[in-house]
Amino acid sequence: MQQKEKDLLQKMSNAVRMLSVDMITKAKSGHPGLPMGTAELITTLFAKHLKFSSKYPKWENRDKFILSAGHGSALLYSILYLTGYEDININEIKNFRQLHAKTAGHPEYGYLNGIETTTGPLGQGIATSIGIALADKIKQAHLSKEIIDNKIYVLAGDGCLMEGISEEAISLAGTLNLNNIIVLWDNNNITIDGKATMTNNTNMIERFKANNWKTYEIKNGYDFEEIDTILTLAKSSTKPTFIFVKTTIGKGLEETENTSKVHGSPLSEEQRNKLALNLNWEYPPFEIPTDILTEWNEIGTQYINEINLWQEKVNNLPINQKEFLNQLSTHNQPDITKTFQSIKQYFINEDFSKATRNANGIILKSIINELPTLVGGTADLSGPTETKNENTKPITSDDFSGNFIEYGIREHLMSAMSNGLSLSGFKSFCSTFFTFLDYLKPSLRLSSIMKQGVIYIFTHDSFMLGEDGPTHQPIEHLAMLRAQPNINVIRPADAIEATEAWEIALKTNDKPTALLFTRQNTPLLRKDIDENKTSKGAYIISKAKKDIPQLLTIIATGSEVALAIEAQKILLTKDNINASVVSMPSMNLFEEQSDEYKESILPLETICISIEAGSTYGWDKYADIKIGLDHFGLSAPYKDLLKEFKFTPEDLAQRIKESL
Secondary structure, eight states: HHHHHHHHHHHHHHHHHHHHHHHHHHHTTSOHHHHHHHHHHHHHHHTTTTTSSSOOOOOOTOEEEEHHHHSGGHHHHHHHHHHHTOOHHHHHHTTTTTTOOOOOOOBBBBBBTTTTTTOSSSTTTHHHHHHHHHHHHHHHSSSSSTOOOEEEEEOOOOHHSHHHHHHHHHHHHHHHHHTTTTEEEEOOETTTTEEETOOOOHHHHHHHHTTTTTEEEEEEOOOHHHHHHHHHHHTSSSSOEEEEOOOOTTTTTTTTTTTTTHSSSSOOOOHHHHHHHHHOOOOOOOOOOOHHHHHHHHHHHTHHHHHHHHHHHHOOOOOOOOHHHHHHHHHOOOOHOOOOOOOOHHHHHHTOOSSSHHHHHHHHHHHHGGOOTEEEEEOOOOOHHOOOTTOOOOOTTBBBSSSSOOOOOSSSHHHHHHHHHTTTTOEEEEEEEEEGGHEEEEEEEHHHTTTOOOEEEEESSSSSGOOTTTTSSSSHHHHHTTTSOOOEEOSSSSSHHHHHHHHHHHOSSSSOEEEOOOOSSOOOOOOOOOOOOGGGOEEEEOOOTTTTTOOOOEEEOHHHHHHHHHHHHHHHHHHHHOEEEEEOOOOHHHTOOOOHHHHHSSOSSSSEEOOOSOTTTTTTGOOOOOEEEOOOOOOSHHHHHHTTTTHHHHHHHHHHHHHH
16 A cells, blocks of 8 residues: 555545544534544545445445444444535534434434444444344345345444343354454443453454454554455455454544543543644644545445446346345335235134134245245244244355244344344344343334334233243233334234234334234134224224123233133123123224224223233223233143133133222
């Protein structure tokens, strides 16, 4: 590398460093240490290696840069502005961390085109990027290396690699041999509380090697030639690649270098000016000299010709491959309404009175071959969740053309990777026991924040799973999940509702859907299938007797709907208490209905009673009387638990009568 090129790269790096500092200093909030410490690394990456275009930000064959250490967001915003992304201007740069700015405190997916995923919760970036890398491998298998041949670059810090989800991520990436991912470790040995070595002395090189990664080391994160050489080697690796990059947090100002304060505290104006003096930066805040801005803008457009050639290749693809690309770019699934009607008719013909998880297995088996972009898997529970069948094809390190992912016992990673798959255009699903929501909740929360239509299949949805006991019996989980914004939570009562729930989930692309299925059998309760009643959130499934006044409205969900209907009959026969039974598979879908509809289902003049085999928290909105379980369960056969917790139809009828 000639000295002239090095000098230019240094000026471009200083532009990144100073623009980032100016953003943070003006906002009086932010994390300057990372952009100050990694400016040379990221400048070399974007200038000489990253295949992208600021003019075509959604180009399918682009390399992707993911800032896993999302607290350093000013670095990413600076790069996006300098390379000429059209949805960010100098005013957005100046409005960093201000109300309604696209330049939020941490990178938020959907705010700006160059943000590939929401990062900030440490570890999420690297975990989600594994899903994105896998998605691109699947695309390549379905199309060709001529159409998809790209890299995923991840900038991770100490925090990303300390969080437990990172071990799940690097382990599975190594197992699948995802050689299209390159992780750059910003090794500055500083966390918020001080030296990283106070709490972590892991040999990261050996850790990644042990997980089947190729490893490199950049000993000087400010040597452009060394950075360039290692990145060149990394791109030809036959394994996932980890690069140890030795950097200095707060680089450029002696009083901030190697200090924990600069991790999360802005520089003062005086410190900013000292930094500028040290760098021979003669420009006022937010001013980039024309020649440097031009150089950066040219980097943002250097692949235009390659994009045009790529588009010609796409134009010559067979129709089915073009349609596959179209489905990825639009998230639109083929219309399979007739298939769903056939499935429902099958359940009626069979008088299907099995567990709703069994219904889930039949539904998934019936639809997956009709949906080329439906991809998902399980955290070592394919049998119990019924998500693996003869129509699912496992994805392996030797063959990425399948549609089923063996995640192993890695629930948190499974959810994060499902986000990555969804961000890449796939309709992704994942599955585990409902109680293991606790393991994956942070990533599911990001599904909602990023408005991704991931389908979460949860089975063993109540204490009625039985003998596995309180550790496996979800009690508070429904209330917790319903409290989360922007998610469909659907708990079907029978196979018909399960089918309708799947239909809703496939059509929902702006929020995740949680499908909650039983382990125990539940009878078929409905035979009318012309309308998707589950989409209303709640409906009358068993009407009150017409010739006497209706006193009660009994609301139930899931398997408790069948119990409620039996209790309804007992109340009428023994005590002449007239009630209707409402199945409420989804509170949030019910809330989307008109006031008139809601009152027709839950008449104000009746006493409303809720029945659910879980926490009663949250039922006050609908029920005058709540029957549930506000304590943990027990280990026993589920029929014994029904008696113990007074959830038999006879017990429920008696409890309702006593509560009036």
